[in-house]
Amino acid sequence: xxxxxxxxxxxxxxxxxxxxxxxxxxxxxxxxxxxxxxxxxxxxxxxxxxxxxxxxxxxxxxxxxxxxxxxxxxxxxxxxxxxxxxxxxxxxxxxxxxxxxxxxxxxxxxxxxxxxxxxxxxxxxxxxxxxxxxxxxxxxxxxxxxxxxxxxxxxxxxxxxxxxxxxxxxxxxxxxxxxxxxxxxxxxxxxxxxxxxxxxxxxxxxxxxxxxxxxxxxxxxxxxxxxxxxxxxxxxxxxxxxxxxxxxxxxxxxxxxxxxxxxxxxxxxxxxxxxxxxxxxxxxxxxxxxxxxxxxxxxxxxxxxxxxxxxxxxxxxxxxxxxxxxxxxxxxxxxxxxxxxxxxxxxxxxxxxxxxxxxxxxxxxxxxxxxxxxxxxx
Amino acid sequence: xxxxxxxxxxxxxxxxxxxxxxxxxxxxxxxxxxxxxxxxxxxxxxxxxxxxxxxxxxxxxxxxxxxxxxxxxxxxxxxxxxxxxxxxxxxxxxxxxxxxxxxxxxxxxxxxxxxxxxxxxxxxxxxxxxxxxxxxxxxxxxxxxxxxxxxxxxxxxxxxxxxxxxxxxxxxxxxxxxxxxxxxxxxxxxxxxxxxxxxxxxxxxxxxxxxxxxxxxxxxxxxxxxxxxxxxxxxxxxxxxxxxxxxxxxxxxxxxxxxxxxxxxxxxxxxxxxxxxxxxxxxxxxxxxxxxxxxxxxxxxxxxxxxxxxxxxxxxxxxxxxxxxxxxxxxxxxxxxxxxxxxxxxxxxxxxxxxxxxxxxxxxxxxxxxxxxxxxxxxxxxxxxxxxxxxxxxxxxxxxxxxxxxxxxxxxxxxxxxxxxxxxxxxxxxxxxxxxxxxxxxxxxxxxxxxxxxxxxxxxxxxxxxxxxxxxxxxxxxxxxxxxxxxxxxxxxxxxxxxxxxxxxxxxxxxxxxxxxxxxxxxxxxxxxxxxxxxxxxxxxxxxxxxxxxxxxxx
Numbered sequence: 001x002x003x004x005x006x007x008x009x010x011x012x013x014x015x016x017x018x019x020x021x022x023x024x025x026x027x028x029x030x031x032x033x034x035x036x037x038x039x040x041x042x043x044x045x046x047x048x049x050x051x052x053x054x055x056x057x058x059x060x061x062x063x064x065x066x067x068x069x070x071x072x073x074x075x076x077x078x079x080x081x082x083x084x085x086x087x088x089x090x091x092x093x094x095x096x097x098x099x100x101x102x103x104x105x106x107x108x109x110x111x112x113x114x115x116x117x118x119x120x121x122x123x124x125x126x127x128x129x130x131x132x133x134x135x136x137x138x139x140x141x142x143x144x145x146x147x148x149x150x151x152x153x154x155x156x157x158x159x160x161x162x163x164x165x166x167x168x169x170x171x172x173x174x175x176x177x178x179x180x181x182x183x184x185x186x187x188x189x190x191x192x193x194x195x196x197x198x199x200x201x202x203x204x205x206x207x208x209x210x211x212x213x214x215x216x217x218x219x220x221x222x223x224x225x226x227x228x229x230x231x232x233x234x235x236x237x238x239x240x241x242x243x244x245x246x247x248x249x250x251x252x253x254x255x256x257x258x259x260x261x262x263x264x265x266x267x268x269x270x271x272x273x274x275x276x277x278x279x280x281x282x283x284x285x286x287x288x289x290x291x292x293x294x295x296x297x298x299x300x301x302x303x304x305x306x307x308x309x310x311x312x313x314x315x316x317x318x319x320x321x322x323x324x325x326x327x328x329x330x331x332x333x334x335x336x337x338x339x340x341x342x343x344x345x346x347x348x349x350x351x352x353x354x355x356x357x358x359x360x361x362x363x364x365x366x367x368x369x370x371x372x373x374x375x376x377x378x
Numbered sequence: 379x380x381x382x383x384x385x386x387x388x389x390x391x392x393x394x395x396x397x398x399x400x401x402x403x404x405x406x407x408x409x410x411x412x413x414x415x416x417x418x419x420x421x422x423x424x425x426x427x428x429x430x431x432x433x434x435x436x437x438x439x440x441x442x443x444x445x446x447x448x449x450x451x452x453x454x455x456x457x458x459x460x461x462x463x464x465x466x467x468x469x470x471x472x473x474x475x476x477x478x479x480x481x482x483x484x485x486x487x488x489x490x491x492x493x494x495x496x497x498x499x500x501x502x503x504x505x506x507x508x509x510x511x512x513x514x515x516x517x518x519x520x521x522x523x524x525x526x527x528x529x530x531x532x533x534x535x536x537x538x539x540x541x542x543x544x545x546x547x548x549x550x551x552x553x554x555x556x557x558x559x560x561x562x563x564x565x566x567x568x569x570x571x572x573x574x575x576x577x578x579x580x581x582x583x584x585x586x587x588x589x590x591x592x593x594x595x596x597x598x599x600x601x602x603x604x605x606x607x608x609x610x611x612x613x614x615x616x617x618x619x620x621x622x623x624x625x626x627x628x629x630x631x632x633x634x635x636x637x638x639x640x641x642x643x644x645x646x647x648x649x650x651x652x653x654x655x656x657x658x659x660x661x662x663x664x665x666x667x668x669x670x671x672x673x674x675x676x677x678x679x680x681x682x683x684x685x686x687x688x689x690x691x692x693x694x695x696x697x698x699x700x701x702x703x704x705x706x707x708x709x710x711x712x713x714x715x716x717x718x719x720x721x722x723x724x725x726x727x728x729x730x731x732x733x734x735x736x737x738x739x740x741x742x743x744x745x746x747x748x749x750x751x752x753x754x755x756x757x758x759x760x761x762x763x764x765x766x767x768x769x770x771x772x773x774x775x776x777x778x779x780x781x782x783x784x785x786x787x788x789x790x791x792x793x794x795x796x797x798x799x800x801x802x803x804x805x806x807x808x809x810x811x812x813x814x815x816x817x818x819x820x821x822x823x824x825x826x827x828x829x830x831x832x833x834x835x836x837x838x839x840x841x842x843x844x845x846x847x848x849x850x851x852x853x854x855x856x857x858x859x860x861x862x863x864x865x866x867x868x869x870x871x872x873x874x875x876x877x878x879x880x881x882x883x884x885x886x887x888x889x890x891x892x893x894x895x896x897x898x899x900x901x902x903x904x905x906x907x908x909x910x911x912x913x914x915x916x917x918x919x920x921x922x923x924x925x926x927x928x929x930x931x932x933x
Contacts, residue, residue, distance in 0.1 A: 012821070087624040090645055091608065093823060094618050133813030134826075135834045146834040152811065153835065155842050161919060165842055168926050177928055178780055178833035186835040244820055249605040250593035298596040298603040335645070 002280045003122070004315075004357050007226055007239045008113070008138065009219075011263070011287035013247030014092065016301055017308035018290060018339065019256055020065065021079055022047055025058035028328035032293045036253040037301065039063070054081065055325035064261040067268035071312060075319040076271075076278075080348050080374045082306040082323050084289055084341040088334065090303040092247070095288035100137035102346055105367045110141025112346075113238050115365045116353055117142035124235015125192035131222040131241045139240060143185045149225050150197065150232075151205035154190035158203055166190065196232065208232075212272045215265040219243050223270035230277055237357075246287060249300040271312065282313030282356045284349065290339055293328055305338035309348050315356050316376035323374055343374055351376050414884035415777050418933035419732050420444065420767070421533030423789025424884055428533070441767055445760045447532035449568045454530050457798070461487050463521045464802050467508040476506025484801060487518045490561050494586065494676030497558045498662055509554070516550035516557035519564045520806055520817050524855070525798045527788040538571040538759070539564075540784075541731050543817060544824030545724075546582045546614060548591040550817040555590040555662070559676070560817065563587035572760035575724065576715035576753065579614065583711060584678035586660040592822060595659040597652065598684030607651035609822045611643050615714040617723030635694030642719065643693060650692045654706035657685035680704055693717075716753050721746035727827070728759075729766060734775050735828050741771040778932050780829035783814035785933075786841055787855065790848055790925060793882045794863050796856035805848075805855040812840035845925035849918065860921045861914035872902025874917055878924035891923075 022039035023029050024047055029038065039047035039062045047060025048069040059081070061069045071077040089095045102112040110118070117128055118141060128144035130136055135146050147153045155169070156162040166187045173183045199206040208228040214220040222241045229236040243263060248255055267283070274281055290307035306326075311318070324342040326332045334340040346366045351373040353359035362369055413432050417424035420441070432440045462484040469480040489497065492515070499505060500512045510517075523540075530536045546567070550560040563585050570578040582588050583606075589595040594606035612618050620642035626632050629647070632640040640647070659666075661675030672679045680703055690697040692710055701709070714720055725745035729737035748765045752758045766772055781789060787805065791798060806816055813836065819825055826832070847853045849860040868874050875891040891902065907913050924930065 089621070089624050090648075091612055091618060091621055091623075092821070093612070094621060094624075130834075133811065133836050134831070144834075146836045147839070148811065148836070153839065155839050156846060159846060161846070161922065164919075165846070165922065165926065168923055169838070169842070172927050177778065177932060178829040179838060179928075179931070182833045182835055182838055186838050189835065190839075247605070249603050250596045294601060296601045296603045297598045298593060300593070300603060302601075302604045303608070 002233075002277065003235070003237060005230055005236055005239070005277075005281045006113075006352065006357055007241065007281060007283040009241045009243060009263070009267070009283060009285045010096075010136065010138075011246045011285065012092075012096070012242055012244040013287070014095075014289045014291055014303055015246040015259075015287040015307060016248060016252065016256065016291040016304075017081065017287075017306070018293065018301075018304075019252075020062050020260060021050070021081055021308045022060045022062070023057045023325070023328065024060040026328050028330075029293070032328065034295055036299070037256075037295050050079070050321055051319075054321040054323065055327070057325055059321055062257070062260045064257040065264040067264040068310065071268065071271065072319055075317070076312055076314055078311045078316060078318045078320050078322055078376055080309045080311065080322045080343055080376075082326055082339055082341060083286075083309045083343040083345045083348060083374075084306040086341060086344055088305065090289065090305070092288055092303070097137055099286070099288055099345060101140070102138075102349070102366055103368065104141075106141075108137075108140075111136070111138035112349060112365050113138040113240070114141030114144070116357065116359060117144070117238065119359065119364045120237070120357070122235065122237045124237075125189060125196060126229055126234040126236050128238040129226070129229055129236060129240075131225055131239060136240050136242065139238070143181065144238075145185070145189050149221065150193065150208075150228060153186075154194050154198075155186060157190075157194065157198070157205070162190075193234070196234065210269075210273045211275060212269050214269040214273075217262040217266050218245075219262055219266040220269070223266050224273070227270050227273040230274065230281065248291070249296065249302060250298040252295075252300045267312070279314055282311065282315065282352055284352060285310035285312075286345065292338055293333065294337070305334045306341040307339075309345065311348065311352065311376055313356065316352075317378070322376065344370070344372075347373050348376070415933075416440075416767075418777065418789070421537060421792075422527045422785060423792040423933075425792045425795070426881065429884065437767070441534075441764065444532065444534035445572055445757075445763070447535060449530075449532055449535060451531040454526065457525055457529055458487055458490065458522060461521065461525060461799075462801055463487060463518060465510055465514060465517075467510045470508055472503070472506040474506075476504075478507050481508070487522055489515045489518050490522055491565075492561060494559055494562045495674060496676070497561075498674055498676050500558050501554055501662060512554035513551055513557035516560045516817065517803065519550060519560050521800060521803060523816055524784075524788065524800065524805060527784070528791045528796075528798045528856075534763070535568060535571045537732070538763075539568045541728070542567040542571060542578070544819070544827070545727060546588065547819055547822050547824035548585075548587045548817075549815075549820050550587070552591055552820075555660075556587050559586035559590065559660075562676075564817075570759075572757055572763070574754075574756050574758045575720075575749070576711065577756075578759075579711050579715050580708070582614065583610070583655070583658065583707065586662070586676065586678065589658065589660050589678070594655055595664075597656050597658070598681070599653070599656045599686035602649070602652035602656045602686060604648050604652040607655055608648045610651060610655075610714070611648060613822055613824075615720040615723070616643055616717060617719065619723065620719040629691060629694060632694065638695050639713065639717070640693040646691075647693055650690045651710050653686040653690055654692065654697070654710045657681040657683070658704075658707055659684065716750065718746065718750060721749040725749050725762060728762060730827050732763070732766060733772060734779055735830075738771040738775070741766070741769050744769060778829075780832050781931055781933055782825060782827075782832055783809045783812040783837065783840065783844075784816055786931065787844055787848060789930070789933075790844060790882075791856045793930075794849065794860065794878075794921065795881070796849060796858070796863060798855065799857045800854050802854055804853065808840065808843065808853070808855075812837050841931065842922075842926060845922040846918070849921070859914060860918045861910070864917055869905050870902060871900050871904055871906060871916065871920075874906065874920045875902070875924070878921050882921075882924045883927070883929040891920075 024041045039060050050059045100111045101108050104110045130146045169183045197205045226239045286309045287307045291301035291304040326340040326342050350362040355377045414424045465485050466482040471477045592606040597603035622642040623644045634641040659681050661673045661679035663674045664672045666681045667683045687700050689699045726742045752761045
């Protein structure tokens with residue numbers, strides 16, 4: 001068994017958890033939502049039954065999420081519903097900043113994954129990879145590599161001047177300015193990755209041959225990159241992947257199935273691609289908030305509060321619906337409008353870091369977090 | 379003698395033997411010379427010409443010249459007219475009997491000045507055409523943007539146009555609608571770059587590009603779609619710092635609300651603002667109601683039938699019912715444009731863009747005062763910029779802000795004197811690998827503007843690529859190659875290094891290349907190689923070394 005790995009998939013824009021993991025038997029849901037923004041028990045939009053042990057509600061997964069239903073049925077996937085930020089914010093950027101920084105008590109200088117990295121001090125060529133072109137706030141505060149694919153990492157890979165340029169960067173940026181730490185980390189990572197992956201005969205990185213085909217979609221290359229980093233033995237411990245487009249204010253029905261399928265298909269391929277390394281990997285899927293119970297007049301939904309989190313990985317006891325379902329009756333809604341947050345999202349992450357990543361004391365990552373855990377292991 | 383192979387061998391040997399000493403610019407963090415600091419803040423990068431102009435005019439007159447410069451100039455007009463952007467796609471059909479032929483042509487940027495009404499045909503799905511034709515207007519604006527940034531004489535206007543593009547971000551490639559309306563949006567932002575903020579805000583709120591990007595074009599009573607209203611408050615005017623929903627649950631508790639102007643906003647203000655803008659839509663022939671369609675104007679359209687006319691309370695102020703067409707939205711914009719929170723938020727962003735990541739709070743307060751005092755001025759933004767440059771903090775702040783990817787590329791071409799000549803958008807794809815999505819940034823925040831947001835590994839690796847390749851033929855960004863941009867009279871290695879140092883850093887006094895050159899088996903006094911290819915390599919190497927320097931990357 002290798003060292004544990006945590007993959008965080010962030011659904012940017014506020015995924016509509018009420019259509020993704022639908023309380024299909026809930027009268028208030030049926031009354032409030034037009035059918036084209038629901039996942040139902042029967043008919044064209046019939047969802048996949050999850051077999052509820054949560055509040056006697058018949059929760060249905062959106063039909064485009066069939067691969068996730070398979071993982072759930074196999075006991076590898078748990079869903080925690082009605083999770084989110086305790087602070088009531090309905091701003092994307094405020095909610096994302098708060099969730100990813102997770103109250104570090106340092107004025108926002110670090111994110112929760114950055115703090116885990118500082119505590120755990122993992123070694124190896126590539127302990128943390130943010131797939132994409134921007135460092136997510138969750139990784140602030142610790143060295144992390146940002147790149148869309150592994151062959152994008154090294155400086156001027158294969159160029160005859162690469163060694164000189166690395167030296168130039170190390171020397172030239174001296175001991176000042178925002179690029180210093182980045183330069184040092186990148187030069188080190190460039191050399192380590194080039195040692196591992198460069199194929200001189202090809203004059204390129206050794207191509208990655210996944211063991212399964214990934215369906216097309218915006219998550220495919222990112223998740224394939226994460227699988228590659230795990231299987232190449234680069235010491236990966238943390239990976240983050242962003243998946244945008246969930247801000248469905250207008251004509252949600254046109255886009256939602258594609259968004260869900262774009263999550264479920266590539267995630268299933270990634271999971272199969274891992275093969276025996278599945279035992280080392282957990283994936284958490286989250287969003288900054290869910291969406292409003294009532295639709296707007298543009299065929300969409302506006303920013304809400306609680307959402308759902310998915311936890312994939314064989315260590316936890318999967319195949320369950322966790323959390324506390326608050327119901328959707330008017331008096332149960334937050335501000336009379338939105339699914340109420342009954343599980344602090346940090347409780348889910350803290351349980352993962354403790355149970356999967358071996359974090360001894362969650363206080364180091366989530367200062368002030370109340371006891372209570374959703375029970376991924378229990 | 380210097381060859382590619384011998385270079386490589388010697389470098390590896392040096393690395394194996396230990397550290398490779400390379401020149402460190404004198405003054406390290408201080409960046410470029412005095413005049414360059416101003417030019418690098420208020421333009422896309424100093425050039426030999428702009429250095430001369432600044433030296434001869436002095437800072438005040440130079441700034442006035444920039445503030446007075448019209449958007450176009452003869453050289454820019456000539457370049458835009460000569461530019462060609464390839465369009466290529468395969469033959470296809472729309473599945474309903476419509477076909478289009480395969481196309482591969484070098485096409486002029488013919489849509490930049492087009493009337494949007496004339497482009498509505500691109501949105502008509504009854505007409506068969508490849509998607510590349512539908513989004514062509516956006517591609518042309520993206521192609522023109524690098525040309526403008528490098529060659530426009532009205533540099534400060536271009537810098538501010540980019541600023542407003544990020545502040546009022548529209549992802550031009552989000553849909554064919556955003557693409558079709560984007561040339562008009564770009565023109566509008568450029569025209570208003572130094573103008574009155576209220577006027578600009580009104581133009582943005584009525585811009586078909588914004589109305590389609592944030593979905594307000596579909597917002598109607600009831601419930602309203604809150605997307606535009608939320609970003610209007612959070613990103614365009616008051617800023618997230620004035621969003622108080624985590625602290626305050628009721629409108630009457632917001633400071634100032636009881637006096638008729640709340641200091642900040644809560645979710646209910648978002649909902650009320652959303653109601654104010656119901657019916658603000660686009661004249662694209664859309665169905666409004668029974669027997670009623672929006673005109674095919676390609677411009678803003680107010681659909682009275684979609685508007686929620688009843689009383690509202692916004693930021694503590696009551697709006698009576700039935701105020702009449704547009705009045706609710708206009709009143710909300712009036713309140714926001716003159717709100718002290720907006721003044722601070724917008725002025726802090728301008729100072730962050732033109733000066734430093736963390737502008738002096740006194741400076742921001744001073745600018746906010748100017749912004750509010752001059753709220754009625756047609757040149758309100760110009761007055762804020764003047765106040766910024768005149769403030770002691772402007773001169774007292776040392777360079778230290780990381781150039782963002784688009785700015786690295788533009789500044790590089792300006793410094794070397796290359797001509798932008800991109801028949802395809804390859805350079806744009808290269809920038810996207812560094813996180814820069816010119817006019818196509820998906821979230822409505824626009825590109826971030828703090829050095830820390832960019833100081834990551836993929837930025838640095840791609841900036842190395844730009845330094846190495848931006849003048850290569852295959853990169854398809856500018857002509858000619860680096861080797862052809864240095865005068866033939868440069869005979870020695872030392873002179874080439876000195877040339878790029880002067881061009882990129884604004885001073886010829888940097889020394890210290892000597893030890894590096896010695897390690898390559900040459901000295902500053904040695905002649906450049908005779909072989910054209912070797913000479914090209916040597917000149918390009920010196921350019922990359924000069925570009926990968928704090929003096930160039932920090933402004």
